[in-house]
Amino acid sequence: xxxxxxxxxxxxxxxxxxxxxxxxxxxxxxxxxxxxxxxxxxxxxxxxxxxxxxxxxxxxxxxxxxxxxxxxxxxxxxxxxxxxxxxxxxxxxxxxxxxxxxxxxxxxxxxxxxxxxxxxxxxxxxxxxxxxxxxxxxxxxxxxxxxxxxxxxxxxxxxxxxxxxxxxxxxxxxxxxxxxxxxxxxxxxxxxxxxxxxxxxxxxxxxxxxxxxxxxxxxxxxxxxxxxxxxxxxxxxxxxxxxxxxxxxxxxxxxxxxxxxxxxxxxxxx
Numbered sequence: 001x002x003x004x005x006x007x008x009x010x011x012x013x014x015x016x017x018x019x020x021x022x023x024x025x026x027x028x029x030x031x032x033x034x035x036x037x038x039x040x041x042x043x044x045x046x047x048x049x050x051x052x053x054x055x056x057x058x059x060x061x062x063x064x065x066x067x068x069x070x071x072x073x074x075x076x077x078x079x080x081x082x083x084x085x086x087x088x089x090x091x092x093x094x095x096x097x098x099x100x101x102x103x104x105x106x107x108x109x110x111x112x113x114x115x116x117x118x119x120x121x122x123x124x125x126x127x128x129x130x131x132x133x134x135x136x137x138x139x140x141x142x143x144x145x146x147x148x149x150x151x152x153x154x155x156x157x158x159x160x161x162x163x164x165x166x167x168x169x170x171x172x173x174x175x176x177x178x179x180x181x182x183x184x185x186x187x188x189x190x191x192x193x194x195x196x197x198x199x200x201x202x203x204x205x206x207x208x209x210x211x212x213x214x215x216x217x218x219x220x221x222x223x224x225x226x227x228x229x230x231x232x233x234x235x236x237x238x239x240x241x242x243x244x245x246x247x248x249x250x251x252x253x254x255x256x257x258x259x260x261x262x263x264x265x266x267x268x269x270x
Contacts, residue, residue, distance in 0.1 A: 001134060003223065007030070009034075009086045009124060010033070010035070010087045011089050011090040011120050012089045012091060013035060014034070014038060017089055018036075018138075019045055021089060022049055023216075024220055026055065032049060032057075033057050036058070057076075057080070063117075063119070069116070082127055086120060094195040095195070101197050102198055105195050109155075109156050113157065117160055133176060134176065134226060136180075137161075139180050141183075143161040144242070148261050168231070178231075179229075179232070180233070181233045182235065184235050184240075185239075242257075
């Protein structure tokens with residue numbers, strides 16, 4: 001798939017993987033439109049992209065609101081005249097045992113991760129069909145394997161994977177490519193901003209971010225995979241191993257995952 005001069009929409013692009021995608025795809029010649037909930041962070045990211053020579057625009061958009069996503073699609077078409085590729089990246093994580101979790105947190109995670117993906121895809125769909133473009137979903141290894149203390153996050157990613165699998169089959173004869181990306185642990189602020197049982201922010205990652213794949217490495221891998229029209233992209237050796245073992249020895253994986261998560265800093269199991 002050719003990227004140059006394609007109009008690429010990246011949701012949740014003011015940090016982490018989303019910002020890296022905007023930069024990497026923009027440097028490859030795409031015209032970028034980014035979204036985020038903070039005007040300040042949005043403007044900072046646009047300035048960063050412009051300094052790198054990326055043709056870009058953007059608008060404030062709350063992924064969890066259908067009306068914001070509809071407005072976003074109209075803004076992109078008004079600015080660039082078309083939409084070719086949508087990268088559904090906006091997302092939030094959580095960390096708390098289900099027995100302690102306020103259900104408002106479960107709803108919030110589902111609204112952003114799953115419904116945000118559905119809304120953005122719905123309102124960009126006609127343009128992408130017309131231009132025979134592509135839809136990318138930034139999911140997670142949690143879309144294949146659930147982890148304790150992350151029930152809402154896992155549910156949202158399983159839902160994303162199912163949604164895209166169904167959608168892919170619907171459009172397979174219409175020239176639209178659908179790719180699901182499942183990064184392993186990636187150095188980004190998603191764990192810092194993860195929601196606790198009461199909805200407050202975790203503020204600090206329980207993992208050593210320095211040993212993780214960088215957001216830029218994820219974005220580069222996504223661009224390469226899109227050019228090759230890959231169906232799925234599972235990243236990191238740990239991520240690939242988790243997906244493989246969960247398929248073939250799920251009972252053993254239950255124990256491995258429990259023990260792994262119990263060793264996290266401030267683990268809720270302790």
